[in-house]
Amino acid sequence: MDELLVKPTLEEELLIETKAREILSSDDHEDTARLAVALMKQNWAQGQVLIEAFGRIQALQAKIVCMETPVKQKKHWFTGLFW
Numbered sequence: 001m002d003e004l005l006v007k008p009t010l011e012e013e014l015l016i017e018t019k020a021r022e023i024l025s026s027d028d029h030e031d032t033a034r035l036a037v038a039l040m041k042q043n044w045a046q047g048q049v050l051i052e053a054f055g056r057i058q059a060l061q062a063k064i065v066c067m068e069t070p071v072k073q074k075k076h077w078f079t080g081l082f083w
Contacts, residue, residue: 026032
């Protein structure tokens with residue numbers, strides 16, 4: 001799962017830090033509250049997308065495994081005796 005983690009570039013880190021300090025230094029509590037609510041909703045929505053995506057990936061991986069390693073049918077002793 002570590003291969004999915006992306007390290008931000010130096011420029012991205014600087015931009016994130018600048019935005020974070022901007023929020024922390026804000027005196028507008030109503031604006032900060034609206035931002036918190038928007039981020040909470042966005043976080044929930046992104047979580048749902050990830051859950052759905054990983055579920056689909058898991059299903060596709062299971063199909064690939066089944067295609068690569070077919071189940072061998074067990075032969076029964078009575079096969080073909082009276083039929």
